[in-house]
Amino acid sequence: MDKYLICIGGGEIRSKETLDIDKEIALLAKQRAGEKRAVAVFVGTASHDSLPYFNSFRKTYTSHFDIKADLALLTKKDIPMDKISGKLQNADLIYVGGGNTIFMLETWKATGFLDLLLDAYNRGVIIAGLSAGAICWFEKMYTDSVEGSKYEIEEGLGVLKGMMSPHYDNRPEFDEIAKNYPIAYAVENKSAIVFKNGSYLRTLSAGGDSYKFENDIKIKL
DSSP: OOOEEEEEOOOOTTTTTTHHHHHHHHHHHHHHHTTSOOEEEEEOGGGTSOHHHHHHHHHHHTTTTOOEEEEEOSSSSOOOHHHHHHHHHHOSEEEEOOSOHHHHHHHHHHHTHHHHHHHHHHTTOEEEEETHHHHTTEEEEEEOSSTTSOOEEEEOOOSEEEEEESSGGGOTTHHHHHTTSSEEEEEOTTEEEEEETTEEEEEEESSOOEEEEETTEEEEO
């Protein structure tokens, strides 16, 4: 089973800024679902499980693409992990929203959700993430670990090689930082990179661009 990770640099799903990217993600989910209706699980841990954020996701993926939307709550209720595990077992797509990256990863590890998420990825469930939900998969990530603080390098999950910065159109200083790492990706708002089986496949765009830094060379993808 092929494994897909779609890493979105940023953009407001509520105002349909990423709609062209969401269309491609939905297509992958439907292909995986086959004849049944595709199911997407929204993971809003980084936003402390913001319900308005989930509603924006549902309005896009259900109203535009006829994908059934569910959510995995980890911060608002003491929901048994077996119930959340069941949701991920039924999912064709898991969408990880943006917010506080470090809080998100700490919560995943403390609750055991990270193991369920990695299992889903290894089973071929499509994984898409925006900002925090995108950078967490890399060995290193360029993030504001505390909301409102300056961006710093933090440890990621290491599923993908290299490091990534989201919101690159607002982070010009990343050019100098990227030179210190063998592989780095810089992804603007309204842009995304698709990885298949851990390797770069293609970019998606709703108006933004994506770049790769390798051996001090910046390449537009």
